[in-house]
Amino acid sequence: xxxxxxxxxxxxxxxxxxxxxxxxxxxxxxxxxxxxxxxxxxxxxxxxxxxxxxxxxxxxxxxxxxxxxxxxxxxxxxxxxxxxxxxxxxxxxxxxxxxxxxxxxxxxxxxxxxxxxxxxxxxxxxxxxxxxxxxxxxxxxxxxxxxxxxxxxxxxxxxxxxxxxxxxxxxxxxxxxxxxxxxxxxxxxxxxxxxxxxxxxxxxxxxxxxxxxxxxxxxxxxxxxxxxxxxxxxxxxxxxxxxxxxxxxxxxxxxxxxxxxxxxxxxxxxxxxxxxxxxxxxxxxxxxxxxxxxxxxxxxxxxxxxxxxxxxxxxxxxxxxxxxxxxxxxxxxxxxxxxxxxxxxxxxxxxxxxxxxxxxxxxxxxxxxxxxxxxxxxxxxxxxxxxxxxxxxxxxxxxxxxxxxxxxxxxxxxxxxxxxxxxxxxxxxxxxxxxxxxxxxxxxxxxxxxxxxxxxxxxxxxxxxxxxxxxxxxxxx
Numbered sequence: 090x091x092x093x094x095x096x097x098x099x100x101x102x103x104x105x106x107x108x109x110x111x112x113x114x115x116x117x118x119x120x121x122x123x124x125x126x127x128x129x130x131x132x133x134x135x136x137x138x139x140x141x142x143x144x145x146x147x148x149x150x151x152x153x154x155x156x157x158x159x160x161x162x163x164x165x166x167x168x169x170x171x172x173x174x175x176x177x178x179x180x181x182x183x184x185x186x187x188x189x190x191x192x193x194x195x196x197x198x199x200x201x202x203x204x205x206x207x208x209x210x211x212x213x214x215x216x217x218x219x220x221x222x223x224x225x226x227x228x229x230x231x232x233x234x235x236x237x238x239x240x241x242x243x244x245x246x247x248x249x250x251x252x253x254x255x256x257x258x259x260x261x262x263x264x265x266x267x268x269x270x271x272x273x274x275x276x277x278x279x280x281x282x283x284x285x286x287x288x289x290x291x292x293x294x295x296x297x298x299x300x301x302x303x304x305x306x307x308x309x310x311x312x313x314x315x316x317x318x319x320x321x322x323x324x325x326x327x328x329x330x331x332x333x334x335x336x337x338x339x340x341x342x343x344x345x346x347x348x349x350x351x352x353x354x355x356x357x358x359x360x361x362x363x364x365x366x367x368x369x370x371x372x373x374x375x376x377x378x379x380x381x382x383x384x385x386x387x388x389x390x391x392x393x394x395x396x397x398x399x400x401x402x403x404x405x406x407x408x409x410x411x412x413x414x415x416x417x418x419x420x421x422x423x424x425x426x427x428x429x430x431x432x433x434x435x436x437x438x439x440x441x442x443x444x445x446x447x448x449x450x451x452x453x454x455x456x457x458x459x460x461x462x463x464x465x466x467x468x469x470x471x472x473x474x475x476x477x478x479x480x481x482x483x484x485x486x487x488x489x490x491x492x493x494x495x496x497x498x499x500x501x502x503x504x505x506x507x508x509x510x511x512x513x514x515x516x517x518x519x520x521x522x523x524x525x526x527x528x529x530x531x532x533x534x535x536x537x538x539x540x541x542x543x544x545x546x547x548x549x550x551x552x553x554x555x556x557x558x559x560x561x562x563x564x565x566x
Contacts, residue, residue: 113386114396116434117144117166118421119353120154124407126424130157133404136426137163141435146352146400148207150191159197166202166352166400167191169227171212174205178222181229188230192240200240203227204286204352208247210266213498213523215510217266220244221273228281243278245286245352248331249502251338257391258319260334261341265506275344287335288353291327292366292375292415293502297534299365302327308371309378310444322390328354328379333391349395354379355402357415358429363538367415373430374446376401376421384436401434411545412496476564479532479542480555481524493544494524503530507560514560522557524548529555529562 120133127133134157137145146166147154158165169177169187176183192200205224209216224242231237248254252263262271278285295307305312307327314323315330324330332351339347356375360367379399388395406420406429420429433442481490498505507514508523528548535541542550555562 113436114383115144115398116142116380116383117146117164117398117400118142118404118434119146119148119400119402121148121403121405121407121410122151123410124405124424125409127405127407128424128426130154132426134158134161134163136422137404141438144201144398144400145404146204155191155195155198155200158199159195162199164199164201166204167200168204168207169223171206171209171214171216174209174216174219174223177205177226178219181226184223184226184230185233188227188234188236192231192236193234202241202243202350203231205242205244207245208288208499209244210250210263210270211247211498211502211505213494213505213508213527217270217509220270221277224274224277228277237281241283242281243283243286243350244274245288247288247499247502248290248335251334254331254334256317256319257324257330257333258317258322258337260337262338267342272342275339275342275347278347279344284348284350285335285339286350286352287332289328289331289335289351290354291331292356294327294331296360296365296367304366304371307366308374308444309382310374317390320391324390326382328382329389332397333389336389336391336395349397351397351399353400353402355419357418358406358420359418360415361413361540363535363540364413364415367418369430370446372419373432374444377432377442378444380433381439381442384439411492412501416496416500477537477550477552478555478562478564479525479528479548480551481521481528481548482546483521485547487520489545489547490520490524493547494520494527497524497527497531497544501527501531503527503534505530514557516560517558522560525555525557526560526562533563 118137128136130153138161142163144164145158148168149170150167155167173187177187192203205227206212206216206220209220224244228237228242231240231242250262250266252261253259275285277283291307295302295304303312306315306325309326309328312325314325316323332349335349339345356372357364357367358369358372383397383399386396387393388397401421403419403421405422405424406418408417410416421432422428433439497503505527506512508526509515514526524547528542528544532542539550542548
């Protein structure tokens with residue numbers, strides 16, 4: 090055999106390497122707009138194209154955004170907001186009009202999916218029962234326009250929809266959601282060839298359990314790994330463990346064939362003093378290593394062939410998001426379009442990417458690696474302070490209370506099931522009563538640290554048990 094020139098050998102090696110990399114998953118970005126200082130959508134499109142982004146998810150179907158993306162080739166996922174689920178579920182004519190006005194009227198905008206609602210199971214407006222009927226009506230509307238093969242329908246779930254996530258092999262959905270929601274939704278996804286949308290945030294689990302979860306494990310860095318006692322698989326990242334917990338939950342219901350898209354994941358570059366791990370270096374490491382992990386392919390330990398599509402949260406820092414400081418600091422870019430940190434979003438960009446940071450354990454000594462904790466977003470360490478409760482300030486005003494309530498029951502991860510219609514703390518059905526329960530749930534989960542009972546001035550700490558009807562407020566989890 091004739092010897093090949095050395096230069097040709099390295100060229101061949103590079104081509105083969107690139108071929109392997111391009112066989113992986115794909116990366117998209119969430120374009121949230123809860124801010125008053127963002128550039129116009131036309132400039133955002135230019136920014137996305139300059140970064141090689143080919144997939145974008147938005148949280149509505151804003152006409153200015155849909156027009157801006159027309160003819161760009163960027164594939165969009167649009168959202169039917171939670172507050173429209175009732176109308177979409179009860180009225181086919183509403184669904185037909187919505188699809189006409191927000192999808193069909195934009196033939197040159199490449200809409201590839203519709204997210205029907207977002208984290209509906211933690212929505213305080215009790216929209217869960219409308220979810221599947223709304224998805225079916227929207228699908229019927231797509232069929233009318235012959236768009237049902239090109240556009241998929243799903244609904245993003247938070248990890249709080251899981252009853253258990255540790256070990257991953259024991260992943261299961263909350264029992265009260267299985268028959269009324271998950272089984273019919275998964276069957277709908279199977280029949281329409283769609284996929285389950287999942288929002289997964291290793292940051293929440295790490296931030297609440299930094300004494301037992303290794304930062305290296307959370308940031309995709311080198312670590313010893315964790316063996317799942319249920320199936321013997323070894324995990325080297327918290328992200329993979331969380332995703333496989335959802336796969337296991339689907340498998341338990343005999344829906345192994347349903348694919349998954351991670352519609353949100355990210356890490357904040359800044360946070361309050363008590364938000365352990367929120368830093369620019371950690372955010373850069375998480376997102377950079379995640380991009381490399383996804384684009385180089387390989388699936389998860391449980392689903393080796395499951396090349397994932399993952400949407401980073403978020404494109405910009407959003408200065409009007411309620412909640413702790415971290416909520417305003419998930420962006421890859423500042424509103425002036427400068428990078429918060431440098432992270433590649435394409436295979437080409439990965440060629441020069443290196444995570445040069447080194448994780449340091451929070452609070453001192455070396456910790457072992459731990460798997461994800463039960464319940465999705467993770468449990469928390471408890472303080473030893475005396476019994477106190479967090480309640481809503483009625484004088485804060487309806488708008489502030491509602492925004493804080495939405496945060497607590499949504500991204501905050503509070504247990505708001507007791508204030509759903511028909512549950513023990515639904516009555517009295519007032520905003521102040523429901524907000525008080527949600528605020529207190531969040532406060533107790535965070536170990537009763539005083540700074541977790543503020544909610545932008547909408548809450549205060551009390552030392553006497555709150556009284557709202559027959560509802561008992563917990564003092565710990």
